Amino acid sequence: MENRIEILLDKYSHSRRDSLIPILQDIQEEVGYLSEEAIILVGKHLEMPTSKIYGLATFYNQFRFEPKGTFHIQVCHGTACHMLGAVSIIDFIEKRLKIKAGQTSRNGKYSLEVVPCIGACSQSPVISINGEYHSKLTAERIKQILIDLIGE
Amino acid sequence: MHLLVCGGTGCRASASDSIIEKFKTEIAAKGLENDVQVILTGCFGFCEKGPIVKVLPDNTFYTQVKPEDVAEIVAEHVIKGRKVNRLLYIDPTNQEKISDAKHMGFYRKQIRIALRNCGVINPENVDEYIARDGYHAIGKVLKEYTPAQTIDIIKKSGLRGRGGGGFPTGLKWEIASKNAADQKYVVCNADEGDPGAFMDRSVLEGDPHSVLEAMAICGYCIGATQGVIYIRAEYPLAITRLKIAIKQAREYGLLGKDIMGSGFDFDITLRYGAGAFVCGEETSLIHSMEGLRGEPTNKPPFPAESGYLGKPTNVNNVETFASVPVIILKGADWFSSIGTEKSKGTKVFALAGKINNVGLIEVPMGTTLREVIFEIGGGIKNGKKFKAAQTGGPSGGCLTEKHLDTPIDFDNLIAAGSMMGSGGMIVMDEDDCMVSIAKFFLEFTVEESCGKCAPCRIGNKRLYEILERITNGEGTMEELERLRNLSLVIKDTSLCGLGQTSPNPVLSTMDNFYNEYLAHVNDKKCPAGQCKSLMKYVVEPEACVGCTACARNCPVNAISGERKKPHLIDTAICIKCGACIEKCKFNAISIK
Ligand SMILES: Cc1cc2nc3c(=O)[nH]c(=O)nc-3n(C[C@H](O)[C@H](O)[C@H](O)COP(=O)(O)O)c2cc1C
Ligand code: SF4
Ligand code: SF4
Numbered sequence: 001m002e003n004r005i006e007i008l009l010d011k012y013s014h015s016r017r018d019s020l021i022p023i024l025q026d027i028q029e030e031v032g033y034l035s036e037e038a039i040i041l042v043g044k045h046l047e048m049p050t051s052k053i054y055g056l057a058t059f060y061n062q063f064r065f066e067p068k069g070t071f072h073i074q075v076c077h078g079t080a081c082h083m084l085g086a087v088s089i090i091d092f093i094e095k096r097l098k099i100k101a102g103q104t105s106r107n108g109k110y111s112l113e114v115v116p117c118i119g120a121c122s123q124s125p126v127i128s129i130n131g132e133y134h135s136k137l138t139a140e141r142i143k144q145i146l147i148d149l150i151g152e
Numbered sequence: 153m154h155l156l157v158c159g160g161t162g163c164r165a166s167a168s169d170s171i172i173e174k175f176k177t178e179i180a181a182k183g184l185e186n187d188v189q190v191i192l193t194g195c196f197g198f199c200e201k202g203p204i205v206k207v208l209p210d211n212t213f214y215t216q217v218k219p220e221d222v223a224e225i226v227a228e229h230v231i232k233g234r235k236v237n238r239l240l241y242i243d244p245t246n247q248e249k250i251s252d253a254k255h256m257g258f259y260r261k262q263i264r265i266a267l268r269n270c271g272v273i274n275p276e277n278v279d280e281y282i283a284r285d286g287y288h289a290i291g292k293v294l295k296e297y298t299p300a301q302t303i304d305i306i307k308k309s310g311l312r313g314r315g316g317g318g319f320p321t322g323l324k325w326e327i328a329s330k331n332a333a334d335q336k337y338v339v340c341n342a343d344e345g346d347p348g349a350f351m352d353r354s355v356l357e358g359d360p361h362s363v364l365e366a367m368a369i370c371g372y373c374i375g376a377t378q379g380v381i382y383i384r385a386e387y388p389l390a391i392t393r394l395k396i397a398i399k400q401a402r403e404y405g406l407l408g409k410d411i412m413g414s415g416f417d418f419d420i421t422l423r424y425g426a427g428a429f430v431c432g433e434e435t436s437l438i439h440s441m442e443g444l445r446g447e448p449t450n451k452p453p454f455p456a457e458s459g460y461l462g463k464p465t466n467v468n469n470v471e472t473f474a475s476v477p478v479i480i481l482k483g484a485d486w487f488s489s490i491g492t493e494k495s496k497g498t499k500v501f502a503l504a505g506k507i508n509n510v511g512l513i514e515v516p517m518g519t520t521l522r523e524v525i526f527e528i529g530g531g532i533k534n535g536k537k538f539k540a541a542q543t544g545g546p547s548g549g550c551l552t553e554k555h556l557d558t559p560i561d562f563d564n565l566i567a568a569g570s571m572m573g574s575g576g577m578i579v580m581d582e583d584d585c586m587v588s589i590a591k592f593f594l595e596f597t598v599e600e601s602c603g604k605c606a607p608c609r610i611g612n613k614r615l616y617e618i619l620e621r622i623t624n625g626e627g628t629m630e631e632l633e634r635l636r637n638l639s640l641v642i643k644d645t646s647l648c649g650l651g652q653t654s655p656n657p658v659l660s661t662m663d664n665f666y667n668e669y670l671a672h673v674n675d676k677k678c679p680a681g682q683c684k685s686l687m688k689y690v691v692e693p694e695a696c697v698g699c700t701a702c703a704r705n706c707p708v709n710a711i712s713g714e715r716k717k718p719h720l721i722d723t724a725i726c727i728k729c730g731a732c733i734e735k736c737k738f739n740a741i742s743i744k
Contacts, residue, residue: 018441018443021424021443024426056444060426079347079348091727115386117349119344120350122504122510123165138731140707140731
C-alpha cells in the first residue's frame with residue numbers, strides 16, 4: 001500500500017497546503033480509507049505535522065479511517081427519506097448485520113454508512129450498496145435485499 | 153426522430169441506464185441507427201413518474217418506462233408511428249391520457265429559465281448546447297459590452313443569489329470588479345448541502361455548459377481569469393458531466409486562452425467538497441479550498457475583498473449562474489418582468505416528501521404555495537391532508553395552511569418565519585410529527601456544526617437533547633420555555649449563518665404547532681403517532697386468529713405465538729417498522 005501512496009504523492013510534487021484535501025481524496029479513492037501510514041506519508045510530503053492532517057481529515061465526513069466492507073451499504077438520511085422511514089431501515093440493518101453506522105463488520109464483509117442526502121428524493125427511502133441504488137424501500141424489500149446479500 | 157431518456161440521478165436509480173442500452177440495441181437490430189437518435193438528457197423534473205422517455209418531434213411523453221417496454225415503443229411508435237397508450241401520463245383529475253407534456257398540470261405553470269435545457273439537450277454534447285444559443289451570451293458580451301455595461305445588465309435584471317442569501321448578483325459582481333488585484337477568482341458554489349434538495353445537482357447534470365459560460369462572463373466582468381467549481385463529491389454524475397463539458401469547451405476555444413479571439417483568458421477547474429454542510433457557507437468554502445478545516449470566519453472581510461488565497465473572490469450559486477446567459481441574451485427588462493417587486497425571475501424548487509408529483513420545478517417568483525403544492529405538485533399523497541411545507545432546509549421553517557396563498561418570494565418567506573434557502577421544499581401531511589421534524593433538523597445541525605463558536609456547538613446540542621426528551625415523553629413545561637429562549641440566544645450570538653439559522657425549525661414549529669409540543673409534554677402523546685418512544689405495537693388477543701402472517705413478516709422476529717393462538721409482540725425487540733400492521737388481515741394489531 002505504501003508504494004501506491006508514494007506513486008500518488010509523486011503527482012503532487014510541487015504542491016502546497018491547498019492540495020491537501022485533493023491528496024487525501026485521491027488516497028481514499030485509491031486504497032479505500034486513510035490509514036495511519038498514509039497520513040504520516042502525506043505529512044512528510046507536505047512538511048506538515050501529522051496531527052494537523054488528522055485534525056483536518058476528521059473534520060470532513062467523507063474521510064474514513066477503517067477499510068470499507070466488501071459490501072458497502074449507504075443509507076440516505078435526507079429529509080424525504082427520514083419522513084418515509086429511514087430510521088427504521090438503519091435500525092433494521094444495524095440489528096441484522098450486528099454493526100453500527102460507521103462500522104465495518106469484523107469479517108470485513110459489510111460496512112454501513114449513513115449519508116446526509118444522496119439526492120434521489122423522488123425514490124425515497126433509498127439505500128445504495130456498492131453504488132447500486134435500491135429505491136422506494138419497504139420493510140419487506142429491505143429484508144429481502146439483506147437475505148440476498150447475506151445468503152441466509 | 154429523437155428519443156430522449158432521462159439520465160438524472162432519480163431516474164438512474166430506477167433503471168434508466170438499462171433502458172438506454174435496450175433502445176440502442178433494439179434500434180440497431182431494426183437498422184434504424186441513421187434515423188433515430190437515442191439521447192441521454194438531464195432531469196425532466198417529473199421524477200415521481202420516472203424513468204421518463206420523450207419522443208421528438210411529436211413531443212410524446214412516456215412515464216414509468218421499464219426496460220421491458222422498450223421493444224414495444226420501438227415497434228409501435230418508432231416504426232408504425234402509433235403511440236403506446238398504456239405508457240402515457242394519466243391526468244389524475246379527469247383520468248384522461250395526456251401525450252404532450254405541456255398539457256400536464258405539472259408543467260403548465262412552470263417557466264423554465266435555469267432549467268431551460270434540462271431534459272432538452274444531451275448534456276454531454278456541446279454542439280447541442282450551442283444549437284440552443286449556448287455560448288452566444290459570452291460572445292455578445294465580449295464583442296459588444298464592457299465589463300461595466302455587463303454588470304449593469306445583471307443589476308437591472310434584479311437577479312438575486314439563489315444560494316439562500318438572496319444578495320443582488322450584479323452588486324456583488326460590481327464590488328468584486330472594483331477591488332484591484334493581480335489575480336481574482338470566480339467560484340461556483342455547488343456544495344448543495346440541504347438534505348432533501350437536488351436543484352443544483354440537476355442543473356449540473358442536465359446543462360453543465362450554462363454554468364461554465366456564466367462563470368466566464370463573471371470572470372470578464374470582475375477581471376478574473378481563473379474559475380473554480382466547488383462540488384460535492386457525492387454527485388459523481390454531475391462531476392463526470394462537468395469534466396466532459398470543460399474538456400469540450402476547451403477544445404472549442406470557449407475556455408482557455410484568448411476566448412473567441414477577444415484576448416480574454418478564462419479557465420475552470422473542479423474542487424471536490426469533502427462532505428461538510430458548513431462548507432456551503434462561502435468563507436468556509438474558501439478555507440476548504442485552501443486546504444484548511446472548513447470553518448467560517450467573520451465578515452468583513454467579504455470574499456469580494458479577500459477570498460481564495462487572499463484575493464478578491466466572487467462566489468455564486470449554480471442556479472444563479474445558470475440564469476445569467478439568458479439574461480444577457482433576452483435582456484434585463486425581460487427578466488425583471490417576471491416575478492415580484494423585489495424578487496425577480498424564477499426559482500427552482502425540489503419538491504419532496506408527501507406530495508404526489510415529487511420532482512424538480514421552476515416557477516416565477518410570486519407563485520403561491522397552493523399553486524405549487526396542489527396544481528404543480530398534484531396534491532398530497534394518498535388523499536391525506538396537507539399539514540406543512542418546510543422550505544430552507546435545516547435553516548428554514550415551515551409554512552402552513554394559513555400561508556397557502558402567500559406569493560413565494562425572498563421577503564414573504566422571511567416574514568412567514570421561514571426562508572427561501574436554496575430551494576428544497578419538503579411537504580408534510582397529517583401523519584408527520586412536527587416536533588420530530590424539528591428534532592431531525594437539529595440532529596443534522598449538531599452533526600454539521602463546525603464547532604468554532606460556543607452558542608452553535610453547545611447550544612444546538614442542548615436544543616437537541618431537550619427535543620429528544622420531549623419526543624421520549626420526558627419533557628416539562630419549563631423545558632419548552634428554555635427551548636424558545638435558548639433558540640433566540642443561539643440565533644443572536646452564533647458566528648455564521650449555520651448557527652444563526654439553525655434554531656429556525658424549532659421556533660417555527662413552536663409558533664405554528666404549539667399544541668403538538670403540549671401534547672408530547674403534558675399528555676405524553678404524539679398526535680401524529682410518529683414518536684416511537686411514545687407508542688407501542690400490540691396484538692389484540694380477541695381479534696387475533698393466529699394466522700402467523702405478522703410473525704413471518706416481522707424483519708426482526710419480534711413476534712411469537714403458535715398457530716391459531718393469539719400472538720405477542722416483544723416490545724424490546726420491535727423496531728416499530730409497521731410491517732406487521734400491513735400484513736394483518738384482521739386488524740388485530742394496533743398502535744398504543
Ligand atoms: C450554513 C450555510 C450553508 C450554505 N450552503 C450553501 C449551498 O449549499 N449552496 C449555495 O450555493 N450557497 C450556500 N450558502 C450560501 C453561501 O454562503 C453564499 O451566500 C452563496 O453561495 C452565494 O451565492 P449566491 O449569491 O449566488 O446565492 C450557505 C450558507 C450557509 C450559512
Ligand atoms: S455558527 Fe456553528 S457552524 Fe458557524 S462558525 Fe459557529 S460553530 Fe461553526
Ligand atoms: S397477522 Fe393478525 S391475525 Fe395473524 S397472527 Fe398476526 S395479529 Fe394475529
